Amino acid sequence: MKISLIIPCYNEEEVLPIAFKRLKQLIHNNRQIHDKSISWELLFVNDGSKDGTTEILKKYAEDEDFIKVLNFSRNFGHQPAVTAGLHHCDADAAVIMDCDMQDPPEVIPSMVETWLNEGCHGVYAVRESRKGETGFKKLSASLFYKTINRLSEIELPRDTGDFRLVDKTIIQAFCELKEGDKYIRGLIPWLGFEQKPFYYQREAREAGETKYPLSKMIKLAANGILSLSSKPLEKIMTLGFVSLFIAFLVVIYTLLSFFLPGISVEPGWASLMIVILFFSSMNLIALGIIGYYISRIFNESKNRPEYIIESILGE
Ligand code: UDP
Ligand code: MG
Numbered sequence: 001m002k003i004s005l006i007i008p009c010y011n012e013e014e015v016l017p018i019a020f021k022r023l024k025q026l027i028h029n030n031r032q033i034h035d036k037s038i039s040w041e042l043l044f045v046n047d048g049s050k051d052g053t054t055e056i057l058k059k060y061a062e063d064e065d066f067i068k069v070l071n072f073s074r075n076f077g078h079q080p081a082v083t084a085g086l087h088h089c090d091a092d093a094a095v096i097m098d099c100d101m102q103d104p105p106e107v108i109p110s111m112v113e114t115w116l117n118e119g120c121h122g123v124y125a126v127r128e129s130r131k132g133e134t135g136f137k138k139l140s141a142s143l144f145y146k147t148i149n150r151l152s153e154i155e156l157p158r159d160t161g162d163f164r165l166v167d168k169t170i171i172q173a174f175c176e177l178k179e180g181d182k183y184i185r186g187l188i189p190w191l192g193f194e195q196k197p198f199y200y201q202r203e204a205r206e207a208g209e210t211k212y213p214l215s216k217m218i219k220l221a222a223n224g225i226l227s228l229s230s231k232p233l234e235k236i237m238t239l240g241f242v243s244l245f246i247a248f249l250v251v252i253y254t255l256l257s258f259f260l261p262g263i264s265v266e267p268g269w270a271s272l273m274i275v276i277l278f279f280s281s282m283n284l285i286a287l288g289i290i291g292y293y294i295s296r297i298f299n300e301s302k303n304r305p306e307y308i309i310e311s312i313l314g315e
Helices: 016-029 053-063 078-087 105-118 135-151 168-175 184-191 214-228 231-259 270-302
Strands: 002-009 039-046 067-072 093-096 122-130 160-167 195-202 309-313
Touching: 002 016, 002 078, 002 105, 016 039, 016 053, 016 105, 039 053, 039 078, 053 067, 053 309, 067 078, 078 093, 078 160, 078 168, 078 184, 078 214, 093 105, 105 122, 105 160, 105 195, 122 184, 135 214, 160 168, 160 184, 168 184, 184 214, 214 270, 231 270
Parallel strands: 002 039, 002 093, 039 067, 122 195
Antiparallel strands: 067 309, 093 160, 122 160
8 A cells, every 4th residue: 555745845955854854764663554564655846945955855866765756847836736746646545744844744654544444535634732833823824714614615624734644536536626726725625525533733843934924824815715615705795785775874864964953964074084985995895806706717717737847756
């Protein structure tokens, strides 16, 4: 039985040697799980790194036979890197994980065991704790999962990232997906098939800095919501009707003030400003959301590949 670990790397020269040591240990200790002998493969996806990552990976691929490296022609992003890994995976199951050891590789054998015992198609790792993450990241993540679960048609498990095991069936179904701008942790549950949770403690990054700055995080979150739901568009309509109703009430109030002495309308500009600001901001928000969907349609219609591979090592 073959299991691939899909590991996207972007400028990870500091963490790679530590990661490689731990992964090698993992492979060494787990040649057999239950009655199944396992042949492991490390599938590194080098996402256009500009530091020593490329050289380090090249050396690993030359030295060891269980290593495969996909080199991208430039930096395409984490989600395209994972996608490329899944597209190039011929194993019975794949584990998607980060290179920075925040997802401790030592729990992978238990994930494999859960998969074999439960007879399911996938095992997703749920974070019981998150070490080394800022309060802001935890808060924004929690808000995001609440929002997306309210909006999307399928339930996304909370505190679940891309760290997960997927079997051949899921990989095959995933490879059928034609859309670009994938939101993998949403698409894999969307595919269906029985998938079981596995609880673990998320560690702090081993070395180096996060490669997910706020801008990339916002892009990922927006992709998540836009690719799984068209509800924001419906909400705009509702919002439009609500504001129309408010405007209607204001009109009635103003008309009444002509006839009823008890009601008076201030001839000030404040009320006017508020109304103008309110409605123009609603307009802008609505336009922005629609614009987002249109830009996705535009991107899809170009039909460009999500990533471009420059070279493959270790095949
Ligand atoms: N990564 C990537 N391409 C990018 C950004 C990140 O392949 O453009 C990889 C990175 O090397 C790491 C994983 O994606 O293995 C997760 O990134 P990181 O740990 O920096 O994100 P965080 O855990 O801080 O959200
Ligand atoms: Mg990380």
